[in-house]
Amino acid sequence: MRYLVTGAAGHAQEVGWSLRKQCVRRGSECSLVFFDDAVSRGPLPSGLGDVVGTLDRVGDYARLGQAELVLGVGLPRTKAAIVERLRGVSLPWATVIHPAAIIGPNVHIDEGSYVAAGAILTVNARLGRFTTINTHCAVAHDAAVGDFATLHPNVHISGSASIGEGCEIGAGAVVIQTVDIGPWAVLGASCTAIASLAGRRTYVGVPARDVQTPPPARSVGTLDDRDLAGSEAHADEDAVSSPLHVPRRLMLPSKGVVSKGTHGR
Numbered sequence: 001m002r003y004l005v006t007g008a009a010g011h012a013q014e015v016g017w018s019l020r021k022q023c024v025r026r027g028s029e030c031s032l033v034f035f036d037d038a039v040s041r042g043p044l045p046s047g048l049g050d051v052v053g054t055l056d057r058v059g060d061y062a063r064l065g066q067a068e069l070v071l072g073v074g075l076p077r078t079k080a081a082i083v084e085r086l087r088g089v090s091l092p093w094a095t096v097i098h099p100a101a102i103i104g105p106n107v108h109i110d111e112g113s114y115v116a117a118g119a120i121l122t123v124n125a126r127l128g129r130f131t132t133i134n135t136h137c138a139v140a141h142d143a144a145v146g147d148f149a150t151l152h153p154n155v156h157i158s159g160s161a162s163i164g165e166g167c168e169i170g171a172g173a174v175v176i177q178t179v180d181i182g183p184w185a186v187l188g189a190s191c192t193a194i195a196s197l198a199g200r201r202t203y204v205g206v207p208a209r210d211v212q213t214p215p216p217a218r219s220v221g222t223l224d225d226r227d228l229a230g231s232e233a234h235a236d237e238d239a240v241s242s243p244l245h246v247p248r249r250l251m252l253p254s255k256g257v258v259s260k261g262t263h264g265r
């Protein structure tokens with residue numbers, strides 16, 4: 001089979017590599033041709049194939065015969081724009097699943113999606129059309145990922161969570177169980193969603209907050225009176241229980257007392 005890959009940057013080459021592995025596993029032929037508006041024509045550094053022109057050339061190659069289209073870009077809006085641009089090309093979109101992905105029973109993966117090496121989709125999960133599940137992502141039981149949504153590497157989507165259409169979930173982000181992320185939302189790298197989030201907004205941090213909302217102010221490291229009182233009480237107890245015992249207060253490092261709520265800041 002000839003595959004017409006839309007995009008030729010690093011992500012497209014990862015998808016192409018995964019596709020080639022998938023073909024090897026199936027024992028089928030795999031020839032990759034790349035199209036990109038911004039990458040010049042010629043062989044790719046990965047050796048996976050050649051860039052033969054811009055996306056406007058896809059139609060010419062489609063007319064040559066049996067082939068499938070491959071989505072080689074990762075950002076949701078770019079994916080949607082390419083699918084729209086090539087709407088007139090009557091070829092199916094390949095679903096690319098690297099053989100090193102782990103996929104459990106009753107997992108539905110729709111047309112044009114990409115599941116990278118090391119991803120794990122456990123049971124009863126559902127991926128819509130043109131989803132991207134990057135390296136080492138986990139999508140747990142009964143979770144759903146909407147059309148065009150992208151999980152960057154190392155994202156964890158917990159059980160029965162739902163990721164809306166077109167969401168971009170940054171590297172290392174976590175969405176806990178049963179939480180819904182609204183359509184076209186962006187979660188920054190390492191963000192953790194512990195409650196459902198409205199769509200079309202950008203969130204960062206742990207727990208997730210709207211990027212335009214300033215983070216909660218941190219208190220300056222003042223010593224809490226209750227902590228001081230506690231340490232005095234312990235010191236006195238020690239002194240009473242053993243006359244040879246050095247009071248704990250005197251054993252503290254010379255730099256001072258570490259109070260609750262300031263440690264490590």
Ligand SMILES: CC(C)(COP(=O)(O)OP(=O)(O)OC[C@H]1O[C@@H](n2cnc3c(N)ncnc32)[C@H](O)[C@@H]1OP(=O)(O)O)[C@@H](O)C(=O)NCCC(=O)NCCS
Nearest residue numbers: 152153169170171186187188189190191202203204205211
């Ligand atoms: C969140 C993100 C989308 C940027 O959004 P943005 O609207 O352009 O925000 P900005 O870059 O203007 O940053 C706005 C504020 O959020 C903070 N911020 C940005 N990304 C953050 C993150 N991931 N975690 C915590 N804070 C973050 C910035 O420091 C800045 O803070 P400030 O206002 O106090 O200076 C981007 O930083 C991000 O994390 N993208 C994920 C990319 C990714 O995972 N790529 C993987 C490729 S394989």
